[in-house]
Amino acid sequence: MVNDQKQYVEMWEESDQGEQTEENQQYFEDPQCTADSPQVLTFPDITSAAFKIKTGIIRTPCVKSHLSAITGMDIYLKKDFLQFTGSFKERGACYALMMLSEEQRKYGVISASLGNHALALSYHGHRLGVHVTVVMPIIAPIMKIQCCKQHGAEVIVKGNDMKEAKAHAMNLAQKKGFTYINGYDHPHIISGQGTLGLEIVEQVEDIDAVVVPVGGGGLIAGVALAVKSLHPNIKVIGVESERCSSFSQALEAGKPVPITIQSTLADGLAVPMVGYNAFVTAAPLIDKMVLVKEEWLAIAILRLVELEKCVVEGAGAAGLAAILAGQLNELKGKKVVIPLCGGNIDTTILGRCLERGLAVDGRLVKFSVTVSDRPGGIADLCKLVNKTGVSIKDIIHERAWIASDVFSVQVTVVCETMDKEHANKLRQVLNKNYTRVVFGDTINPIVNDF
Numbered sequence: 315m316v317n318d319q320k321q322y323v324e325m326w327e328e329s330d331q332g333e334q335t336e337e338n339q340q341y342f343e344d345p346q347c348t349a350d351s352p353q354v355l356t357f358p359d360i361t362s363a364a365f366k367i368k369t370g371i372i373r374t375p376c377v378k379s380h381l382s383a384i385t386g387m388d389i390y391l392k393k394d395f396l397q398f399t400g401s402f403k404e405r406g407a408c409y410a411l412m413m414l415s416e417e418q419r420k421y422g423v424i425s426a427s428l429g430n431h432a433l434a435l436s437y438h439g440h441r442l443g444v445h446v447t448v449v450m451p452i453i454a455p456i457m458k459i460q461c462c463k464q465h466g467a468e469v470i471v472k473g474n475d476m477k478e479a480k481a482h483a484m485n486l487a488q489k490k491g492f493t494y495i496n497g498y499d500h501p502h503i504i505s506g507q508g509t510l511g512l513e514i515v516e517q518v519e520d521i522d523a524v525v526v527p528v529g530g531g532g533l534i535a536g537v538a539l540a541v542k543s544l545h546p547n548i549k550v551i552g553v554e555s556e557r558c559s560s561f562s563q564a565l566e567a568g569k570p571v572p573i574t575i576q577s578t579l580a581d582g583l584a585v586p587m588v589g590y591n592a593f594v595t596a597a598p599l600i601d602k603m604v605l606v607k608e609e610w611l612a613i614a615i616l617r618l619v620e621l622e623k624c625v626v627e628g629a630g631a632a633g634l635a636a637i638l639a640g641q642l643n644e645l646k647g648k649k650v651v652i653p654l655c656g657g658n659i660d661t662t663i664l665g666r667c668l669e670r671g672l673a674v675d676g677r678l679v680k681f682s683v684t685v686s687d688r689p690g691g692i693a694d695l696c697k698l699v700n701k702t703g704v705s706i707k708d709i710i711h712e713r714a715w716i717a718s719d720v721f722s723v724q725v726t727v728v729c730e731t732m733d734k735e736h737a738n739k740l741r742q743v744l745n746k747n748y749t750r751v752v753f754g755d756t757i758n759p760i761v762n763d764f
């Protein structure tokens with residue numbers, strides 16, 4: 315996958331668009347999103363957006379979840395991954411495009427995005443007859459890059475991260491007269507995202523808390539403004555991946571600050587600095603911020619597939635991840651709404667998440683055991699495993715690396731169990747029958763190579 319992405323960049327570098335002039339290195343500021351004059355959004359901004367985009371986006375269901383039983387909370391899921399391009403980003407993109415002046419429509423728009431905002435702009439731009447250019451960094455999932463092209467946008471894969479992609483997009487905006495639309499900080503984007511909050515309070519009564527994933531901060535700013543304006547007692551809780559805690563660090567610093575981010579399953583949240591408008595709008599309204607670990611994102615994705623039949627990407631599953639990790643136990647017994655805000659996950663990453671989730675659950679177990687190399691040695695091991703009711707998925711054996719005993723063989727087994735207790739039973743049985751048994755805690759690291 316990474317190689318494919320490199321190819322895109324090389325193709326682009328070879329084309330006439332890639333000249334590295336001094337001018338290209340300049341960084342132009344986005345006039346809508348500045349440190350000096352951040353804009354605090356108001357409730358009428360959101361109601362105006364709701365009115366305008368009514369026919370352009372889908373009013374997604376917000377329904378009681380099967381997860382209520384396992385979390386001890388009355389959970390409602392706002393299924394915004396059901397938007398046409400698979401994320402809530404359509405709300406803001408649709409509104410921002412509808413608010414362009416005639417002159418701006420003529421020249422077209424540009425944005426830098428890791429994927430969902432780019433998809434949303436591409437789709438609604440095509441629908442509304444506005445030319446869209448998106449600059450996506452090489453870390454953007456390849457599936458999202460392809461889909462933007464299919465929606466008719468001009469796609470440029472450029473930059474190692476969002477910062478570099480954005481610098482390039484701002485540059486092009488200056489040169490070609492495009493309007494730059496920041497995916498989390500443009501005031502119309504924040505207003506559009508707020509319509510998700512409006513729908514939630516219309517669809518569910520007596521909500522105690524809303525748990526919102528946070529990247530650049532546009533979603534939580536809009537949702538918090540909508541929800542708190544109508545029901546000030548509803549708690550608004552933000553969730554970030556611990557690998558990109560830009561909002562938490564901005565709160566500590568009292569202003570948006572650039573931070574170093576690491577690759578994460580929640581790629582949609584990997585923003586190195588939150589938006590200025592998003593920050594000033596959201597900060598006074600947020601009751602709590604939580605940082606989640608990667609394994610809980612994987613488990614949340616697994617639970618949503620198994621219990622809800624929903625395919626949700628890491629960023630979209632962050633709210634549930636925080637609850638499953640036990641980081642919001644104060645909400646037990648309460649009515650909690652979780653926006654499932656995106657479903658655009660690469661199929662290969664989904665497969666690895668499911669495996670990783672099963673491994674953390676203790677339902678996918680890997681162990682190595684040294685057995686006799688005499689005939690029947692491995693058969694005896696298989697019989698023993700079979701007796702415990704555990705199912706073997708993979709088995710390999712090797713001789714060369716056993717230094718001490720030439721009549722032994724090391725067997726590595728990956729197997730499926732029913733749960734952690736079942737896995738423990740297997741562990742006890744193996745320890746009782748063999749002297750050298752080593753259990754591996756994880757199957758594969760999942761975040762290192764995307």
Ligand SMILES: Cc1ncc(COP(=O)(O)O)c(C=O)c1O
Pocket residue numbers: 401430431497498527528529530531532533534582583585627629630655656657
């Ligand atoms: C699926 C998903 N959830 C949540 C977010 C966070 O939104 P924001 O950047 O407005 O904070 C994003 C951002 O791209 C996303 O793609």
